[in-house]
Amino acid sequence: MLFSLPLRVACSLLAWLSLYTWFCHCYKHRNYEWSCRLVTLTHGILATCLSAYIGFIDGPWPMSHTGSPNTTLQVHMLCLSLGYFLFDLCCIFRFARRKTMKKYHAWRSRRNDELYLKTNGHLKDH
Template sequence: MVSVLLEVTCSLLAWLVLYICFCHWSKHRSYEWSCRLVTLLHGVIVTCLSGYVTLLDGPWPLTHAGSPNTSLQTHVLCLTLGYFLFDLGWCLYFQTEGHLMLFHHMLSISGMILVLALGKSAAEVTAVVFVNEITNPLLQTRWFLREVGCYHTFLGEVVDFFFVLLFLALRIGGGALILHAMVAAPDPSWLLKAGGLAMYVVSLAFMVEICRFARRKMLKKYHSWASLRSVGVGAAPKSNGHSAAR
């Protein structure tokens, strides 16, 4: 546990130092800009690492829920736990997030601490990290595009499409499979099972917000298309195909 505590502390300090460096390099930008750069970098790194651990290195979380932690799983969880501690502190200090996001952070932190303390169930928790974090780079990219005035472009449309697609397919669909494996397996702690269920409920709450956003965006596009179509029809010459008399 001493080595785990040291690794988490080093991770927290590393993310904090990186944030300070971004603030120094981007003095003309807001503190949120620097924090989201850290979040973007963490999302890319941890998605790659947790994806490798879950999909390639193993053990497979759907069949080995509750198995002992591997060293690589421990390193990945320590790295992301340090980030979540940093981000929770930043959100509380600047008061930028709502209760749902803060609850999500506290659930994530509690689950990773429990798994590291018990020495088992890292397989399913690392898989949860993967399906949760894979959409984070797209979410941050969307924010940056909005900040620089490039959100209402084709690139913004592509980012939104893949964000919604990956969220529904992996975070909701994949998360359901992981939760079922965790609850059905006898080895995981009941506390971890309850936390996993709570985390999935939070994901469902996020899904409702995303579906509302997607619905508003589709309706806006439909009304815009209908308006352009009506203008085009109204501008057509009423001459039955014959040239109007001069």
């Protein structure tokens, strides 16, 4: 084995981050989430094509050789997908946190506006 599995996964994560950075640079007029979705599309196409190649051409056939040891190409595919999973997890936390903070600030501003109103709908005297 040339490289350890954690190193392969780290290299895969670095490759997905590099692709994301390149998409952000090439498509400056789009937001960052759009570039993340392009990386997702790229991974989907690549994973589907490589999995089809591994299953149908390179072998072994997964229906007749279940439980057999993984081939080198299968391990590479696993590391590639695990690196993408970590990239996607970071994107989810990044974009979900941003959306949550926007909702929180909108709620706080709405709450501050309601402090000036009495329960019967009239404005409070200052």
